[in-house]
Amino acid sequence: MSENDGIITFTRNVFIPVTNMCRNNCAYCGFRRDIGSGEAYIMTPESVRETLRKAAEAGCVEALFTYGDAPDDELFGDRIKEFGYGSLSKYVYDLCLDAIELGLLPHTNGGVIPRDDLKMLGEVNSSMGLMLETTADLEAHALSPLKDPAKRIGFIEDAGRFKIPFTTGILVGIGETWADRKEALEVIAGLHKKYDHIQEVIVQNFVPKSYTRMGKVEPPSVEEMIKVLKMARDILPEDISLQAPPNLTSHLNEFLAAGAEDIGGISPVTLDYINPECRWPTLDELRSMGLNLRERLPIYPKYIKKGWYGDRIKDLIKFYSDEEGYRAERHI
Numbered sequence: 001m002s003e004n005d006g007i008i009t010f011t012r013n014v015f016i017p018v019t020n021m022c023r024n025n026c027a028y029c030g031f032r033r034d035i036g037s038g039e040a041y042i043m044t045p046e047s048v049r050e051t052l053r054k055a056a057e058a059g060c061v062e063a064l065f066t067y068g069d070a071p072d073d074e075l076f077g078d079r080i081k082e083f084g085y086g087s088l089s090k091y092v093y094d095l096c097l098d099a100i101e102l103g104l105l106p107h108t109n110g111g112v113i114p115r116d117d118l119k120m121l122g123e124v125n126s127s128m129g130l131m132l133e134t135t136a137d138l139e140a141h142a143l144s145p146l147k148d149p150a151k152r153i154g155f156i157e158d159a160g161r162f163k164i165p166f167t168t169g170i171l172v173g174i175g176e177t178w179a180d181r182k183e184a185l186e187v188i189a190g191l192h193k194k195y196d197h198i199q200e201v202i203v204q205n206f207v208p209k210s211y212t213r214m215g216k217v218e219p220p221s222v223e224e225m226i227k228v229l230k231m232a233r234d235i236l237p238e239d240i241s242l243q244a245p246p247n248l249t250s251h252l253n254e255f256l257a258a259g260a261e262d263i264g265g266i267s268p269v270t271l272d273y274i275n276p277e278c279r280w281p282t283l284d285e286l287r288s289m290g291l292n293l294r295e296r297l298p299i300y301p302k303y304i305k306k307g308w309y310g311d312r313i314k315d316l317i318k319f320y321s322d323e324e325g326y327r328a329e330r331h332i
């Protein structure tokens with residue numbers, strides 16, 4: 001049983017995949033598209049606002065902005081300028097303000113973005129994220145300069161310096177060894193000891209997509225995932241929540257028994273655009289599996305208490321949270 005008496009936390013979120021253009025080209029990724037392929041896009045301000053409005057109506061509390069790594073400048077600078085912005089981060093900043101205006105707390109994971117942009121986005125996000133993925137030098141990342149572990153560790157470190165509540169994690173089954181998994185988890189634990197900013201760690205299983213370079217690679221087995229989760233719970237400090245995504249496995253109960261205590265964002269309005277073939281379970285389905293659910297905000301109680309949030313989201317956090325820092329019943 002996990003530390004919090006078997007209570008499993010989640011957020012009600014909406015996924016905003018701002019752009020699928022990306023400077024990286026990870027061998028497992030089914031989300032990214034080549035520029036000029038006809039399928040590359042950047043969401044317009046109107047389409048983002050429309051999605052946010054639907055989410056607000058459906059009772060969501062989190063706007064999850066996840067998109068390709070640093071694709072601006074030479075990649076699609078013109079499109080961003082058409083919208084009236086000098087950079088992708090400035091555009092996302094305004095989208096975060098739109099989310100806040102509609103009553104949603106932003107959580108942005110836009111890959112490795114420039115340090116000044118991280119600081120700027122930190123002001124309008126309730127938490128931010130970047131999967132460390134791995135500390136190993138893997139073939140899967142051979143075409144992904146921004147998956148260089150040193151760059152990602154540096155980014156997570158900067159987030160700590162800026163006191164941004166942070167989500168990170170590892171991707172399991174992309175060619176890493178057991179020693180690599182252990183090392184990645186130890187690096188995360190070390191960063192947290194230094195900056196105290198890691199609110200949760202996602203242990204995510206690789207899900208192969210036939211149309212990618214890793215389409216024929218076997219995903220990690222259930223036994224392997226359970227072992228990684230146990231190892232993670234063992235290595236990570238107790239105040240870091242361990243997250244297992246609920247839509248990437250049919251063995252969620254076993255993952256939770258192994259030590260995971262959070263299932264991340266569940267969306268009543270959008271797909272998981274990274275794993276679109278994996279449908280979100282509904283809250284009713286999760287409850288019928290025996291889960292004792294508690295809704296949280298994208299910023300964990302500890303960081304609400306510490307006051308690690310900007311002025312622009314202060315009122316919204318106060319509005320949504322109960323005295324313990326979870327989502328107040330009156331707003332559910």
Ligand SMILES: O=c1nc2n(C[C@H](O)[C@H](O)[C@H](O)CO)c3cc(O)ccc3cc-2c(=O)[nH]1
Nearest residue numbers: 107109128129130131167264265272274298
């Ligand atoms: O719905 C999703 N949420 C993802 N989230 C968000 C997560 O589900 C929750 O919204 C957070 O727990 C908010 O606290 C991520 C957050 C990160 O910082 C890094 C990676 C992910 C990955 C996903 C994902 O693939 N799907």
Ligand SMILES: C[C@H]1O[C@@H](n2cnc3c(N)ncnc32)[C@H](O)[C@@H]1O
Nearest residue numbers: 028029131171204205206207208274
């Ligand atoms: C948002 C996060 O989604 C994860 N991600 C990207 N592609 C896949 C996949 N095929 N299977 C599982 N997770 C994936 C990465 O860890 C990324 O950081």
Ligand code: SF4
Nearest residue numbers: 022024025026029032
């Ligand atoms: S996983 Fe993220 S960084 Fe890698 S190709 Fe896909 S969008 Fe880009």
